[in-house]
Amino acid sequence: EMCIRDRIRTELRCGELRIGSASELLRDARPSETRVPIRWRSATLGCLVTEQVSADALQPWADWLGHWLRLDRAHEELRILAWTDELTGAGNRRAFERVLEQTVADARAERRSVSIMYFDIDNFKHYNDRFGHDAGDEVLREVVELLRAVIRRGDHVFRVGGDEFVVIFADHRGPRQGGVGGAVLESVETIAHRFRDRVCDMKLPQLGMDGLGTVSISAGVATYPWDGHDARSLLSHADQLALQSKRVGKNTITFGPGARDHCGEA
Numbered sequence: 082e083m084c085i086r087d088r089i090r091t092e093l094r095c096g097e098l099r100i101g102s103a104s105e106l107l108r109d110a111r112p113s114e115t116r117v118p119i120r121w122r123s124a125t126l127g128c129l130v131t132e133q134v135s136a137d138a139l140q141p142w143a144d145w146l147g148h149w150l151r152l153d154r155a156h157e158e159l160r161i162l163a164w165t166d167e168l169t170g171a172g173n174r175r176a177f178e179r180v181l182e183q184t185v186a187d188a189r190a191e192r193r194s195v196s197i198m199y200f201d202i203d204n205f206k207h208y209n210d211r212f213g214h215d216a217g218d219e220v221l222r223e224v225v226e227l228l229r230a231v232i233r234r235g236d237h238v239f240r241v242g243g244d245e246f247v248v249i250f251a252d253h254r255g256p257r258q259g260g261v262g263g264a265v266l267e268s269v270e271t272i273a274h275r276f277r278d279r280v281c282d283m284k285l286p287q288l289g290m291d292g293l294g295t296v297s298i299s300a301g302v303a304t305y306p307w308d309g310h311d312a313r314s315l316l317s318h319a320d321q322l323a324l325q326s327k328r329v330g331k332n333t334i335t336f337g338p339g340a341r342d343h344c345g346e347a
Contacts, residue, residue: 095133117143121151166240169225177239181312196269198248199319200300203331205244231276269344297332307339
């Protein structure tokens with residue numbers, strides 16, 4: 082923004098000019114102040130403000146800036162779409178692979194652990210077949226919303242398949258529980274079990290009388306470096322643990338050896 086403003090100032094040979102917000106147009110201007118809205122079609126994106134140049138001189142630059150800002154926003158929207166699952170708003174597979182590689186690399190450099198939870202929704206095909214794809218989509222969206230409500234600020238959730246998800250527990254700082262001074266970092270184990278319990282309590286009107294208590298997950302939790310020496314082996318171990326949860330009866334979270342030893346620690 083500063084480079085754009087400086088370019089306009091140079092071209093107009095004015096020493097004082099700034100880019101204001103759209104809401105500033107609603108406030109009264111000083112008698113000597115000129116404000117020109119920056120628009121793209123029907124949207125007002127901001128305004129150019131100065132006391133040294135006329136509105137006629139500012140208008141072409143406001144028009145140019147409107148086009149530039151809209152292009153910039155379009156690029157940002159495309160960037161978000163490239164890394165986001167459109168249905169649930171979780172990160173997509175591409176984003177997951179990139180974040181997991183970086184998270185494990187950071188953990189290796191800082192000599193600390195990092196845990197991931199791989200899970201899918203038990204009998205998910207049943208929801209699509211019995212209640213329709215709209216109901217199945219709603220189950221996916223609600224599960225992600227529940228997950229976001231229980232994970233920590235620095236943790237991440239990704240949709241890596243039809244009903245398959247991975248959580249990267251990357252927040253090794255907080256939020257913390259227990260109040261100031263005696264605060265304790267909430268464990269991965271606590272978060273994982275709370276999420277499983279809340280999924281079981283989900284109320285989905287789309288599922289009719291069977292909407293309560295019919296959704297469950299099977300998950301596996303693996304912890305670097307004990308359950309995997311790199312991103313690929315860590316993910317593979319978590320996947321195998323999730324399959325083990327399926328085999329023992331579903332609605333289960335299976336922890337790897339490293340996860341059992343470390344996920345319950347503060």
